[in-house]
Amino acid sequence: MTESGAVTVRVDGERQTGRAVDLRAKSLEPAMVAAAVREESAALDGPDRSGYESSEAEPTGTAFESPATERIDPDHSSLSIDCRAPGTVYDHVGCIEPSMGLRVRTALAAAARSRGGETPHDQDLERIAGELADLTVPAPPDLQGPRERVAGTDAAVDRIRERVAALRGRVQAGRDAGRDVSDLEAELAQATRELSERETERAAAREALERAERLARESRDARERRRRLEDRRANLQRSARAHLLERISDEFEHAVDLVPGGVDEGAPEDPFAVDAVTAALAVGRVARVDAPLVLACERFETPESAAGWLDAPVIAV
Amino acid sequence: MLLVVTYSRAARGTLRNVCRTHEAVVVRRFGRVALFAETEFAAFQALRLREKHGGDVQIERTRPFNEFEAVDRSVREAAAAYESRDQPALPYSAFADGTDHPDPDQLRNSEL
Numbered sequence: 061m062t063e064s065g066a067v068t069v070r071v072d073g074e075r076q077t078g079r080a081v082d083l084r085a086k087s088l089e090p091a092m093v094a095a096a097v098r099e100e101s102a103a104l105d106g107p108d109r110s111g112y113e114s115s116e117a118e119p120t121g122t123a124f125e126s127p128a129t130e131r132i133d134p135d136h137s138s139l140s141i142d143c144r145a146p147g148t149v150y151d152h153v154g155c156i157e158p159s160m161g162l163r164v165r166t167a168l169a170a171a172a173r174s175r176g177g178e179t180p181h182d183q184d185l186e187r188i189a190g191e192l193a194d195l196t197v198p199a200p201p202d203l204q205g206p207r208e209r210v211a212g213t214d215a216a217v218d219r220i221r222e223r224v225a226a227l228r229g230r231v232q233a234g235r236d237a238g239r240d241v242s243d244l245e246a247e248l249a250q251a252t253r254e255l256s257e258r259e260t261e262r263a264a265a266r267e268a269l270e271r272a273e274r275l276a277r278e279s280r281d282a283r284e285r286r287r288r289l290e291d292r293r294a295n296l297q298r299s300a301r302a303h304l305l306e307r308i309s310d311e312f313e314h315a316v317d318l319v320p321g322g323v324d325e326g327a328p329e330d331p332f333a334v335d336a337v338t339a340a341l342a343v344g345r346v347a348r349v350d351a352p353l354v355l356a357c358e359r360f361e362t363p364e365s366a367a368g369w370l371d372a373p374v375i376a377v
Numbered sequence: 378m379l380l381v382v383t384y385s386r387a388a389r390g391t392l393r394n395v396c397r398t399h400e401a402v403v404v405r406r407f408g409r410v411a412l413f414a415e416t417e418f419a420a421f422q423a424l425r426l427r428e429k430h431g432g433d434v435q436i437e438r439t440r441p442f443n444e445f446e447a448v449d450r451s452v453r454e455a456a457a458a459y460e461s462r463d464q465p466a467l468p469y470s471a472f473a474d475g476t477d478h479p480d481p482d483q484l485r486n487s488e489l
Contacts, residue, residue: 199432200431280382280384280432280435283384283385284384286384287386287409290385290386291386
């Protein structure tokens with residue numbers, strides 16, 4: 061850590077320090093530079109969240125995270141960046157490039173947080189986070205094994221029971237006709253033994269399944285509690301976000317108007333519908349950003365003018 | 378029918394997507410729960426859901442309830458009689474007391 065907001069970058073044996081670092085000549089991958097800024101905190105948490113936009117219905121999911129190896133360019137593995145730790149807002153606008161996606165409202169709420177914004181829901185959110193952390197969800201028992209074991213036991217018992225009945229009939233008929241039935245009797249005894257074995261087997265299998273189902277119910281009760289808490293948290297987060305947005309959106313709208321190369325003069329544009337780079341720059345301007353924003357967009361004359369406009373350290377790539 | 382119950386936000390989201398995409402599979406959906414048709418395709422969708430979300434998905438198979446097969450006449454008659462009782466606040470145990478209607482404990486201990 062050096063003086064307020066200054067960044068030290070070492071790359072290819074060179075060292076650059078300042079609020080605006082120009083790496084444009086190095087042709088580095090922007091995402092890789094942003095990853096170097098995050099380095100320890102989230103090496104795997106890439107800035108390209110374009111797939112995030114439509115993912116409301118199914119949050120989390122590893123599908124949007126490509127493996128770290130893809131992002132780390134071996135030619136530039138000597139890159140190291142010394143700077144302040146990035147905050148949440150950096151996850152949204154840490155790397156500003158034309159191919160980016162941006163959930164503007166979420167990013168803007170993070171920007172409000174970066175300036176110390178609070179909401180009336182914060183206490184509840186904290187409490188719920190605590191409850192979720194304390195909640196233990198038992199791993200689901202193996203139900204598939206016991207189900208597989210039970211399957212077919214009914215049919216097996218029925219089959220052998222029919223066989224016993226048929227044999228009994230034949231023994232009886234043989235006796236009535238005065239024939240020697242000792243072979244049939246032996247067969248019947250064998251079948252009767254098998255019937256009892258199958259019945260025991262079925263009872264054991266059913267009992268094992270019932271046991272597993274009891275455990276599964278406990279696991280589901282805990283999952284249900286967790287799901288309720290998570291629903292409640294999501295509702296509170298929405299309310300908190302709305303609260304934060306209400307207080308910052310005027311400033312954001314104003315910033316959008318000022319983004320160089322952004323919205324055309326006089327265009328009646330919805331500030332939340334502008335292109336991602338313009339929105340991200342405006343978010344960067346209203347946010348308090350201590351870690352260097354990685355810029356791969358041609359909106360500013362120089363990295364210095366970008367750092368001045370954004371009031372944030374900048375690395376141009 | 379197949380009863381599909383989800384126990385996480387993510388599993389509920391996938392269930393919603395399945396229900397939207399495969400309307401013919403769904404007999405009815407109630408939030409995080411759905412009844413699927415009794416077809417192999419519906420079973421396939423349910424299994425796929427469980428494959429994806431593990432313990433957050435429960436699949437059960439339901440069967441139609443026929444009160445003329447499942448319970449005695451006394452139970453059906455008790456239900457009808459109790460619902461047309463004169464005093465709305467009267468609990469069933471008191472209602473059944475001293476009548477031919479089945480005792481609630483007896484009902485509790487009799488499986489279908």
